[in-house]
Amino acid sequence: MLSVVPSPVIVRAPSKVNLHLGVGDLREDGYHELTSVFQALSLSDDVRVSDADELSVEVHGEDARAVPTDHRNLVWQAAELLAEHAGRRPDVAISIRKGIPVAGGMAGGSADAAATLVALDALWELGLDRAELVEFAARLGSDVPFSLHGATALGTGRGEQLLPVLSRNTFHWVLALAKGGLSTPTVFRELDRLRADGNPPRLGGAEDLMHALASGDAATLAPLLGNDLQPAALSLAPGLRRTLRAGTNAGALAGIVSGSGPTCAFLCADAEAAVAVGAELAGAGVCRTVRIAHGPVPGARVITHETEH
Ligand SMILES: C[C@@](CO)(OP(=O)(O)O)[C@H](O)COP(=O)(O)OP(=O)(O)OC[C@H]1O[C@@H](n2ccc(N)nc2=O)[C@H](O)[C@@H]1O
Numbered sequence: 001m002l003s004v005v006p007s008p009v010i011v012r013a014p015s016k017v018n019l020h021l022g023v024g025d026l027r028e029d030g031y032h033e034l035t036s037v038f039q040a041l042s043l044s045d046d047v048r049v050s051d052a053d054e055l056s057v058e059v060h061g062e063d064a065r066a067v068p069t070d071h072r073n074l075v076w077q078a079a080e081l082l083a084e085h086a087g088r089r090p091d092v093a094i095s096i097r098k099g100i101p102v103a104g105g106m107a108g109g110s111a112d113a114a115a116t117l118v119a120l121d122a123l124w125e126l127g128l129d130r131a132e133l134v135e136f137a138a139r140l141g142s143d144v145p146f147s148l149h150g151a152t153a154l155g156t157g158r159g160e161q162l163l164p165v166l167s168r169n170t171f172h173w174v175l176a177l178a179k180g181g182l183s184t185p186t187v188f189r190e191l192d193r194l195r196a197d198g199n200p201p202r203l204g205g206a207e208d209l210m211h212a213l214a215s216g217d218a219a220t221l222a223p224l225l226g227n228d229l230q231p232a233a234l235s236l237a238p239g240l241r242r243t244l245r246a247g248t249n250a251g252a253l254a255g256i257v258s259g260s261g262p263t264c265a266f267l268c269a270d271a272e273a274a275v276a277v278g279a280e281l282a283g284a285g286v287c288r289t290v291r292i293a294h295g296p297v298p299g300a301r302v303i304t305h306e307t308e309h
């Protein structure tokens, strides 16, 4: 029988760093109330979907072995969710090319889920509007709406309610990737434990940081970066203190743990400084590997060709 060769749809989705992550108290539904200023970074994943006889997931890239290829993968859940909505079977082959570290606090799984929503909307010609995509995204995870949105945004609620934030210029980052990952729920639980035992510092509001973003000046932004999850991540992975010190010693303007960690993100004065800081960090033996990235970049979007990113 003749079969029509389906044309794959490829979508690129960004990683994120939380420039400001204020964590409120634990809610009754098990989530924490957040004030998060997200920035989407150029380190990204590509997700390719094509018609197939049944749903399958394959993962390529350095961290591929750490990623499940069954229903535990967020792209699987995204495909099932959209198929149910469309009243069809989720019969697609999904191939993920990972550039984002796994369990690194950079929203890699969320990026792939957002990418899958955008890709299947195109492949199945569903014509979903933005609000519908965002609603599906929020059902898949707190960070998934931001992976769709990209750029710079303020997230409230459990991080899923977004407002765009004005950000001038491009900021240059060095990312220090760690050997293992940290589980997001474990890090939130550790923060609850630290708060029950004592009084770890809590961030104030994000207004000054948002002014600094609007000014586009990295040196003004640097001292305003902050993450309430950082003490919890450092408590679980004390070696990250050395990584953070090494980055600022190497000339970064500031360093923070990205989200729930263990990736450390270093803000640099410009692209040249980022290359120099990256080279020095790579030689310092304080992390698995180093990546250079910039932001803000757009959210999940269809691309025509897979290229290096
Ligand atoms: C911490 C953040 C910061 O951007 O990112 P990562 O560091 O994981 O990338 C996010 O809040 C992670 O978002 P995401 O990874 O989508 O989390 P979800 O799947 O929604 O939730 C996983 C678990 O994290 C905890 N969680 C998540 C979000 C939130 N506002 N409060 C929480 O307590 C809960 O224990 C929840 O069961």
Ligand SMILES: Nc1ncnc2c1ncn2[C@@H]1O[C@H](COP(=O)(O)OP(=O)(O)O)[C@@H](O)[C@H]1O
Pocket (backbone or CB within 6 Å): 066, 067, 068, 072, 073, 074, 075, 096, 101, 102, 103, 104, 105, 106, 107, 108, 109, 110, 112, 113, 181, 182, 184, 259, 260, 261
């Ligand atoms: N597409 C995916 N990519 C990476 N991890 C995934 C994916 N789908 C499910 N996971 C699971 O989610 C966990 C958290 O992964 P990830 O989203 O990369 O990190 P983080 O929540 O720290 O940003 C992983 O340990 C993995 O088991």
